[in-house]
Amino acid sequence: MVIQTTINKPKFMSEVRHNWTKEEILAIYNKPLMELLYEAATIHRVHHDPNVVQVSTLLSIKTGGCSEDCGYCPQAARYHTNVDGNDLMTVNQVKAQALRAKSGGSSRVCMGAAWRNVKDGPEFDQVLEMVRTINKLDMEVCCTLGMVTENQAKRLAEAGLYAYNHNLDSSEEYYKEVISTRGYEDRLETIDNVRKTNVTVCSGGIIGMGESVEDRAGMLVALSTLDPQPESTPINALVAVEGTPLEDEKPVEIWEMIRMVAATRIVLPETQVRLSAGRTQMSREGQAMCFFAGANSIFAGDKLLTTPNPDVSEDMKMFEMLGLNPQKPFTKKVQPQTVEADNSEYKGLGEKPKWTRPEHKIERNESKKKEALELRKQ
């Protein structure tokens, strides 16, 4: 017997809107929880199979030593954290990790490099070769390499890239409180450059950085007004790392995470909503509620770039218990064709990026720190 898990689409639920207002999203976020869950879960079933969850493995191909000042990030060279920097991995190392991820049930490998932006040259050529190699393993390939120009995005597309991740992080207003070395418009420009190719866009943010609920709604306004909306949206809960300006932020409550996931599902109905950083702080019950609220993707592997993540076997046990199945690769979009390096149409086309360098400077929030210390004493 086939159990029907999706429902017919009432018109208001199948609509993808690009004109959400902050007030509307706030009203959704603040609904009584049971109503919010019911609405989000219903919309989820209209657009997705609720028993399928996409599994990605995040691989840090170049760790630490970054010139930027993202207040949450232990990889920024200017903060004193315990992150050991590494040079760019070799193609063979990446291939071995990708095969391991595939055998663990991942359909996607996301490669992250701690760079402000991509620079044309041997290192970028090496990344392109990694993309070709993983695409040939019949896995979806995603990269998160910082800002990219249009030509670089096209070269990644030719290599067989499936998705490019570039998070908006927060609302435009709060972004300035967390990052000062590049602006919100730079982020949007990179997303725009990726959109000029057939590579899908992955963009989301982080909650628990001291932002208000209005800022969370503001980020969802920014994501929903992108046309098309991102194909995937990671919702991270801050992992406060000692040595970063946000080290004293208190952990995100599970209810905030559930509300954020549900609101994201309603506002971005077709997007894959990903539970990302902060999953180690969540119980299985909490994660199950997030899946019910519309999350349908996770990062697997014991590390997320530099912060801890649940073990793959733990995740598979959770999937079994909840009756969830990992999504097969290329379910949403066909596998990109790889163009070999010698045949690249865009090779050698240099461009001058127009990224900004804003003047303001991120400082530790002393009053927040005091507040957090007081809370810990209670």
Ligand code: SF4
């Ligand atoms: S988030 Fe990325 S750009 Fe920002 S400091 Fe970390 S590695 Fe650099």
